[in-house]
Amino acid sequence: MNDPCAHCEEMMQPYLDHVLTDAEMAEAERHLDECEPCRRRYRFEESLRVYVRKAAAEQMSPELRRKLAALRIPLE
């Protein structure tokens, strides 16, 4: 038995990475249009990625920035 939701799940990561072919993309979207649970899960995965990115973004310290600039090789 071919489970469309299982197939949709397999396409989720490549879909969000934008590496599906146009035909696969259209196939995923056709299923998402009619399947709310899959749609929710895709949306969750997408917001998770954005959230992880934001949470993981740390600024370097001003001190490190100064140290990096000081590593430049002086002109003779």
Next chain:
Amino acid sequence: MALAGTVDHVDAEPEEAQRLAAEARDRVRFEEDALALSDQVYRVARHIANSREDADELVQETYARAFRSWRQFQPGTNLRAWLLRILTNLNIDRGRRQQRAPQMQPLEANDYFLYDRLAENGDGVSDEDRVVERLSQDDIVAALSAVPHDFRDVIVLVDLGDFSYQDAAQILDIPVGTVMSRLHRGRRILKRELAESALEEGT
């Protein structure tokens, strides 16, 4: 013709000086371009390294090496990827990738278990953005650092650093297929770690 010959002769010395001046200009531009990318390099380095202190050192070593070997960079190619390649190599050379024991637990069979777990504890909350917010920033940083290095490096480059699969493959010197499989597995490991911390907090 005689005139041109004279000019050539007169310019022999300045030509060398001009060459040196042009090289100095190229080098200054290289250094400025590299420094302009330092925020982006740091953002990736922070999670490739095991701690903030390690990341600071790693980024300094990377820039010191980049400034010394700037001639090896081919103008017009991806400078950010070039810097990250130096950084990941240094990280391996310095033995900073203390490898944890390989993860023996089997991974969840599907990609949705984190969502399912968070959603089932969520009093019927239906907004996916709010479901995500049940995870704290600390949960995420801790979960990332719990992902073994081989997987984490790929996640950090692709998901935090916006590198393509191809760039990540070049930076880490592994085939693109390996990038894809590590990414796939790594994201599941990350979600398992997040699910565990969410569960511990009883949220």
